[in-house]
Amino acid sequence: GESVGLHLPTLSVQEGDNSIINCAYSNSASDYFIWYKQESGKGPQFIIDIRSNMDKRQGQRVTVLLNKTVKHLSLQIAATQPGDSAVYFCAETEAGSYQLTFGKGTKLSVIP
């Protein structure tokens, strides 16, 4: 089946800088896109989601951008902090479906 994937497996950023984590998807029927954060030894934690009829959504220090033309999703983290160090997963789901399809993850390391 179609899958969600990531461009970069690892990302290192300086504390205070902005981080951008990218994700490519291939399922044109995807209706929602979701970002999860997973800290070492813990389960994933929901960050933010965006519906396919939107191109931008903002949360606390995070912004998700969606470009359906090129099937690309990104998560921007402003003023990255050491507590942001984790693996970030994008996921997608079709309209009316309960099933989330996860990408393989990007590891974000914040350099103090």
Add this chain to the structure above:
Amino acid sequence: NAGVTQTPKFQVLKTGQSMTLQCAQDMNHEYMSWYRQDPGMGLRLIHYSVGAGITDQGEVPNGYNVSRSTTEDFPLRLLSAAPSQTSVYFCASSYSGSQGFRSYNEQFFGPGTRLTVL
């Protein structure tokens, strides 16, 4: 609230043994699901349930059984463990579509069970 709890945290099985991974939530969530996480593979959905008495298969259901007799509990049974089932297993819960529009996008995950099959 304890959130989503899973037991055990670690388990080692021999090939052919059976066991049940326990999952419970105290948030009155209708939707519950089981994922497995393998290195470099992300999370893959095994089974899910949209309410007591209702279960369905996800992407990788073979070798696993589930049942949902109560809203709170959603155990995952390995019928005859195989080395390919060595993985970290996560249980998750969320409000279902009937409890809020698209609220199941925000799934709450348990701490995971690390299973090794020898």
